[in-house]
Amino acid sequence: MALKDFDQLVDEINQAVHTDGREGKTTGIGLNSVLQSIAKELTDLPQQVAAPPDSTGNTAYSVLPYAPTITLDLAGAAWHTLTVAGNLTFTETTNKAAARSKVIRLVSDGSARTLIFPPAWVFVGATAPTSLAAGRTAILTLTCFGSTEDDIVAGYAAQA
Incomplete structure (x- = not known):
């Protein structure tokens, strides 16, 4: 209402x-x-x-349901929370375009989880992470600078 x-x-x-x-x-x-x-x-x-809509009518924030494989839509909501309830593989994104971005809060359940990212993503500051410790939170940011997977720059930081 x-x-x-x-x-x-x-x-x-x-x-x-x-x-x-x-x-x-x-x-x-x-x-x-x-x-x-x-x-x-x-x-x-x-x-x-x-959850106000963005300029395209998409909700600005959403909770992503866990699935072992996730494809992120860069035209959808910009902010997400994902409870990682099993090992997780991110596949190539959809709707890539310059100036699109995502911020994803990853929350691990009670077990350490394996993380796999597309090899074309460029991680700044370090190599792509391979796991998220049990009961920890991490932030994954994606910024797209073009129309290919190679144009995605990722940042990742996890709770110590």
Whole structure:
């Protein structure tokens, strides 16, 4: 449910509250249901703010479901969390184009996990990691500078 605009809420409150004709007193007929509606929308607001759409209409953040093999779509959401519940192989990405990027928070479950990345990705600062320790978190960043897998520059850092 989208958050109603302010004017619409004011109109609903004005319709719900009316003067009963005796000394200008107002009654709250319907006001309780309007206030409950407002409270419901405010409860939903953090979910709406947490995942705003980007300029292409994609949600900016998503939780990736674990699978042994994952293909990342560079045109989709830019920020992800992935709980690594088994060994993980990243395959070639889709929708490569200059200036597209991803940030993926990898969270290992209770076991050490093997990681495999496409050999064409250029890892800065070190070679591609081969594992993620049990119960640790890592950040994988991908920045694409062209239309091929060789144009992807990756950065990786893991919790000590």
